Amino acid sequence: xxxxxxxxxxxxxxxxxxxxxxxxxxxxxxxxxxxxxxxxxxxxxxxxxxxxxxxxxxxxxxxxxxxxxxxxxxxxxxxxxxxxxxxxxxxxxxxxxxxxxxxxxxxxxxxxxxxxxxxxxxxxxxxxxxx
Amino acid sequence: xxxxxxxxxxxxxxxxxxxxxxxxxxxxxxxxxxxxxxxxxxxxxxxxxxxxxxxxxxxxxxxxxxxxxxxxxxxxxxxxxxxxxxxxxxxxxxxxxxxxxxxxxxxxxxxxxxxxxxxxxxxxxxxxxxxxxxxxxxxxxxxxxxxxxxxxxxxxxxxxxxxxxxxxxxxxxxxxxxxxxxxxxxxxxxxxxxxxxxxxxxxxxxxxxxxxxxxxxxxxxxxxxxxxxxxxxxxxxxxxxxxxxxxxxxxxxxxxxxxxxxxxxxxxxxxxxxxxxx
Numbered sequence: 001x002x003x004x005x006x007x008x009x010x011x012x013x014x015x016x017x018x019x020x021x022x023x024x025x026x027x028x029x030x031x032x033x034x035x036x037x038x039x040x041x042x043x044x045x046x047x048x049x050x051x052x053x054x055x056x057x058x059x060x061x062x063x064x065x066x067x068x069x070x071x072x073x074x075x076x077x078x079x080x081x082x083x084x085x086x087x088x089x090x091x092x093x094x095x096x097x098x099x100x101x102x103x104x105x106x107x108x109x110x111x112x113x114x115x116x117x118x119x120x121x122x123x124x125x126x127x128x129x130x131x
Numbered sequence: 132x133x134x135x136x137x138x139x140x141x142x143x144x145x146x147x148x149x150x151x152x153x154x155x156x157x158x159x160x161x162x163x164x165x166x167x168x169x170x171x172x173x174x175x176x177x178x179x180x181x182x183x184x185x186x187x188x189x190x191x192x193x194x195x196x197x198x199x200x201x202x203x204x205x206x207x208x209x210x211x212x213x214x215x216x217x218x219x220x221x222x223x224x225x226x227x228x229x230x231x232x233x234x235x236x237x238x239x240x241x242x243x244x245x246x247x248x249x250x251x252x253x254x255x256x257x258x259x260x261x262x263x264x265x266x267x268x269x270x271x272x273x274x275x276x277x278x279x280x281x282x283x284x285x286x287x288x289x290x291x292x293x294x295x296x297x298x299x300x301x302x303x304x305x306x307x308x309x310x311x312x313x314x315x316x317x318x319x320x321x322x323x324x325x326x327x328x329x330x331x332x333x334x335x336x337x338x339x340x341x342x343x344x345x346x347x348x349x350x351x352x353x354x355x356x357x358x359x360x361x362x363x364x365x366x367x368x369x370x371x372x373x374x375x376x377x378x379x380x381x382x383x384x385x386x387x388x389x390x391x392x393x394x395x396x397x398x399x400x401x402x403x404x405x406x407x408x409x
Contacts, residue, residue: 019194026192030364033359033363034364037361040360041138044357045133045134045135045138046134046135047133048132049134051172051358054177056352057352058352061356080360084354084356084359087184087191088342089342090342091187091194091338091339091341091342092342094194095209095212101205109269110206110209110270113210113213117209117216117339120343121339124220124223124343125346
């Protein structure tokens with residue numbers, strides 16, 4: 001059972017690792033967004049904003065592939081998007097970690113539940129959903 | 132408006148949203164979306180995309196502090212995430228097919244509900260009756276450490292809570308907010324969890340749920356770097372400062388003032404939505 005004996009401490013250790021992981025994820029992504037933001041303002045700072053109507057085609061960095069290609073050419077907007085991507089995947093790593101901790105506890109029901117949740121997130125990665 | 136000016140205004144607004152959001156427990160998204168749409172004339176789809184990113188930032192940021200205390204019930208969180216991730220992805224998919232005016236009206240209603248929930252005195256309904264069949268099957272009952280020893284708690288009405296979480300996920304995916312008020316309703320009132328457990332567990336779930344819909348938004352181009360950058364940075368810094376202040380501030384008065392502001396914003400969103408201005 002949870003809360004007794006060895007598992008409790010194994011749980012605790014994993015929780016500590018997790019806490020650190022989350023903090024590192026958030027801080028790292030914010031640093032990337034900040035750096036991208038500085039470059040972005042230097043390049044586009046005097047341009048005029050135009051967000052009155054939603055134009056999906058105007059966003060050049062709306063897929064993971066496009067973001068990585070943009071980073072290679074050091075595009076400031078791609079750097080910001082990469083930071084956002086890091087942030088999005090921070091809680092996802094938490095799910096992965098939890099699956100491992102359930103595996104260590106031999107709680108296979110929850111390994112399955114965790115994998116199911118992970119699958120939904122992976123399905124959301126498919127471009128087909130937004131046709 | 133120039134990009135620089137826009138960035139400064141949004142950064143300031145997001146900072147305040149994050150600060151007040153964390154002090155009152157309402158979250159930053161509920162203010163940042165009206166600010167972007169009503170004040171700055173940003174299309175609501177961009178506002179939703181930026182807001183969901185800030186939800187992930189605040190949730191993961193505060194979760195780091197929460198996990199140390201070790202009261203998150205990961206099983207409850209993971210179990211309910213089946214409902215919230217599915218419905219969040221669903222909500223994020225259908226949001227562009229809905230008339231933005233309707234989205235604004237729904238948003239206004241959720242805002243009013245959240246303001247009411249914030250003011251309502253919270254009552255702890257938890258007990259240690261752990262006889263629920265579903266709760267036992269999914270091993271949801273748990274315990275948490277206090278100064279006077281370990282406190283056990285039982286989980287009630289698992290099916291009802293699961294359904295409510297499904298609704299919370301749809302709202303989250305549709306509007307780009309954490310929908311904490313609905314999660315609290317599901318966990319505190321329906322499943323009758325102790326506060327200590329429900330707050331941290333709902334926070335744990337919020338990040339994962341938001342991540343699922345954020346990916347859908349990203350692919351659709353709703354996450355614009357020029358808006359997401361100041362929103363995320365502002366909300367996160369504001370929320371961090373807020374959580375430091377929280378320990379030494381009496382938030383009762385602040386909550387009333389904030390409820391008035393939120394109600395005003397909500398009515399404005401509903402009015403503009405009904406008038407077809409989105």
